[in-house]
Structures are given as structure tokens and as C-alpha cells.
Amino acid sequence: MDEDLSSDSDLEMAILNDAEPKPRRARQFNERAFGDAIDEVTRQQQHRVPIEVVNFLEARLSPLLKHPTKRNQPLEPRQQIELFLHFLGTNAFYHLLRDARGPSSHTVYRVIHRVSDAINTLRQEIIRWPDDCSKLPQDFLKIGGFPSVAGCLDGTHVNISPPSQDEISYLNRHHQHSINVLAVSGPDLSIYYLNANRPGRCHDSNVLRSSSLWTSFEVNGTLPFHGAVLLGDSAYPLRSWLLTPFPGDPDGPKGRFNIAHIKTRNVVEQMFGCLKNRFYALKTGIRLKDPKEASKLIVSAAILHNLCIQYGDNGEELSDDEEEGQEDEVNQAMPEAEEGVTATDMRERRRNQILHFFQRN
Numbered sequence: 001m002d003e004d005l006s007s008d009s010d011l012e013m014a015i016l017n018d019a020e021p022k023p024r025r026a027r028q029f030n031e032r033a034f035g036d037a038i039d040e041v042t043r044q045q046q047h048r049v050p051i052e053v054v055n056f057l058e059a060r061l062s063p064l065l066k067h068p069t070k071r072n073q074p075l076e077p078r079q080q081i082e083l084f085l086h087f088l089g090t091n092a093f094y095h096l097l098r099d100a101r102g103p104s105s106h107t108v109y110r111v112i113h114r115v116s117d118a119i120n121t122l123r124q125e126i127i128r129w130p131d132d133c134s135k136l137p138q139d140f141l142k143i144g145g146f147p148s149v150a151g152c153l154d155g156t157h158v159n160i161s162p163p164s165q166d167e168i169s170y171l172n173r174h175h176q177h178s179i180n181v182l183a184v185s186g187p188d189l190s191i192y193y194l195n196a197n198r199p200g201r202c203h204d205s206n207v208l209r210s211s212s213l214w215t216s217f218e219v220n221g222t223l224p225f226h227g228a229v230l231l232g233d234s235a236y237p238l239r240s241w242l243l244t245p246f247p248g249d250p251d252g253p254k255g256r257f258n259i260a261h262i263k264t265r266n267v268v269e270q271m272f273g274c275l276k277n278r279f280y281a282l283k284t285g286i287r288l289k290d291p292k293e294a295s296k297l298i299v300s301a302a303i304l305h306n307l308c309i310q311y312g313d314n315g316e317e318l319s320d321d322e323e324e325g326q327e328d329e330v331n332q333a334m335p336e337a338e339e340g341v342t343a344t345d346m347r348e349r350r351r352n353q354i355l356h357f358f359q360r361n
Contacts, residue, residue: 144263
């Protein structure tokens with residue numbers, strides 16, 4: 001009997017001991033490498049942006065990134081920004097960023113998404129046409145001799161990890177999973193418009209038709225300036241505001257039209273090259289299965305790209321060896337719609353109006 005009581009007492013004591021809170025094991029934090037712990041050459045290799053851009057982001061995003069307490073030694077806003085830039089610029093694995101910077105892989109993951117969300121809040125401010133577009137036509141004319149241009153339009157694919165849902169929609173013609181990114185570039189390689197939410201299976205023309213750019217230009221008729229046109233390749237539909245090359249290999253004025261069109265449109269190819277070379281995550285593929293999160297990273301890269309250009313780091317110099325004195329032709333206005341004239345007639349008329357410029361030159 002005593003043995004039974006003793007056994008019950010031992011069991012009760014064991015239960016009580018388990019119920020008592022046990023002291024928490026102290027967390028071990030790795031030494032962190034940020035700021036002055038990294039030399040300038042390494043910083044440029046990892047961040048891929050001027051220091052002025054880092055300062056700008058710290059000033060603007062600190063309220064969104066600062067943690068309310070010092071519990072568990074949280075990263076300061078600037079440290080989070082540096083970690084994000086290191087990831088976007090090198091596309092390093094999380095465990096490599098852990099070894100290089102100190103925070104755990106889980107912290108790296110959270111910081112990347114946290115900073116990406118914060119940078120995306122700057123989208124409307126940074127990715128847009130200039131407030132004053134009066135110099136745009138002349139700047140584009142200097143590049144390739146094409147008048148009335150407000151931007152050059154094209155698409156590029158950014159590879160992503162196979163998504164868990166609707167995987168087939170993201171499989172592009174190269175049999176890779178991607179997002180089809182639509183962008184409009186300015187003469188200085190700035191990004192005036194960006195759409196990064198369409199799967200890779202979508203054709204370029206369908207990406208355009210489903211974008212807010214189509215709604216603004218085609219439906220609402222809102223242009224950067226009167227008579228403005230965008231230049232796109234033959235994958236896009238001909239519109240009064242979107243000019244594509246003449247088909248085939250024409251000569252004469254149409255041939256000069258096509259040559260000037262190609263030279264001018266080359267800026268958008270340069271822009272994509274600069275964007276992907278600066279941020280290797282876009283060049284080598286984003287290792288995220290959620291397309292929405294991958295889209296945010298692409299938008300973040302575009303915002304950072306424009307900030308780099310604003311601070312004098314554009315990677316390219318615009319050509320200025322074209323002839324001057326073309327202001328009259330540059331600012332030709334788009335003809336007003338006439339009663340009984342079809343939309344197709346208007347689109348052809350606008351391209352033919354620009355063609356007259358090449359007949360006189």
C-alpha cells in the first residue's frame with residue numbers, strides 16, 4: 001500500500017515539475033556584418049546601387065521598417081535595406097546571406113519580403129512620366145531621328161520557380177516558368193511604366209491589352225503630350241499612339257522610317273539589359289513560387305533602377321550626334337477624328353503622317 005502511495009506521490013511530483021515553467025535557453029546571435037564592417041568595393045559588388053540610393057531608402061522607409069522594440073536584437077532599417085540589396089543584386093541563397101551577414105535564414109526571408117513591400121509603396125512616385133514632357137520628343141529625336149516619341153515599349157521574361165497553382169500559365173515559349181514584364185523606357189533608360197503581373201504564357205500583345213497603359217492611352221486617350229506616340233515592335237498592334245515598323249524590308253521613306261524606329265526603340269532593350277545586369281535576381285531567375293511576391297521584387301528592382309538614374313548611375317550615355325532643328329516635325333499633333341473615318345484609317349494615317357517626316361529628310 002505504501003509503495004502505491006509512494007508511486008502516486010512520485011507521479012504527482014513529476015506532473016507538477018512538468019507544469020512549472022522552465023528557464024528559456026538564451027538565444028545565440030551571430031556576429032553581423034553591415035555598414036562600416038564592409039569595405040566600399042565589396043559594398044558596390046553586393047548592393048549594385050549608389051550610396052545615395054541607400055541613404056534615400058533609409059530616410060523614406062525607416063518608419064515602415066523600424067521595429068517597435070529591441071527584443072531579439074532586430075535589424076535596423078538600414079541593415080534591412082542592405083540585406084535586401086545584397087539579395088536582389090546577387091541572387092544569393094538565404095544561407096549564403098546568413099553566412100555573409102549574420103542573421104538567420106528565416107530572418108533573411110522575412111526581411112526580403114518586408115523591404116520589398118516597403119519599396120513598392122514608392123511605385124507611383126518613382127515609376128511615371130516626367131512632370132514636364134516637353135523635352136522628351138527632342139531627346140528621342142537625338143537618339144534615332146524619330147519624331148514625337150514619348151517612350152519605347154517592349155516586354156521581357158523574368159524566370160521564377162514553378163508556382164504551386166496554375167503552373168501551366170507561367171510556362172513560356174522557352175518552356176520556362178516566368179513573368180512577362182511590360183515596360184516603357186525613356187531616352188535616359190528611366191522606366192516610365194511597368195506591368196509585372198502577367199504570366200509568361202501570355203503573348204506580349206495580350207499583356208498590353210490587359211494593362212492600365214492600354215486603358216489610359218487607348219480607352220481614355222490620356223497621352224504624355226499632344227500627338228505623343230510610343231514605339232513598339234511587330235508583336236504589338238498598330239495604334240495611333242503606338243507605332244510599329246512597316247512589314248517586310250521596304251526601301252525609301254518606309255525604309256528610313258524602320259531604321260529610325262529600330263534605332264530609337266533600342267533604348268528599351270538597353271534598359272532591360274541594364275536592369276538585369278544590375279539586379280542578378282532578375283537575370284538568373286527569382287527563386288520564389290508565389291508569382292505575386294516575385295512581381296513585387298520586379299517592381300522593387302524597377303524603382304531602384306529609376307533611383308539609380310536619378311542619382312547619375314544610368315550605365316549608358318545618350319547619343320547626341322543627330323541633327324538639330326527639327327522641332328516643327330517633332331511636335332506634329334495627332335489628327336483629330338473625323339466623321340466616317342474608321343479606327344484603322346486613323347492608325348494608318350498617324351503612321352503615314354510620321355512617314356512624311358522621312359520623305360522630307
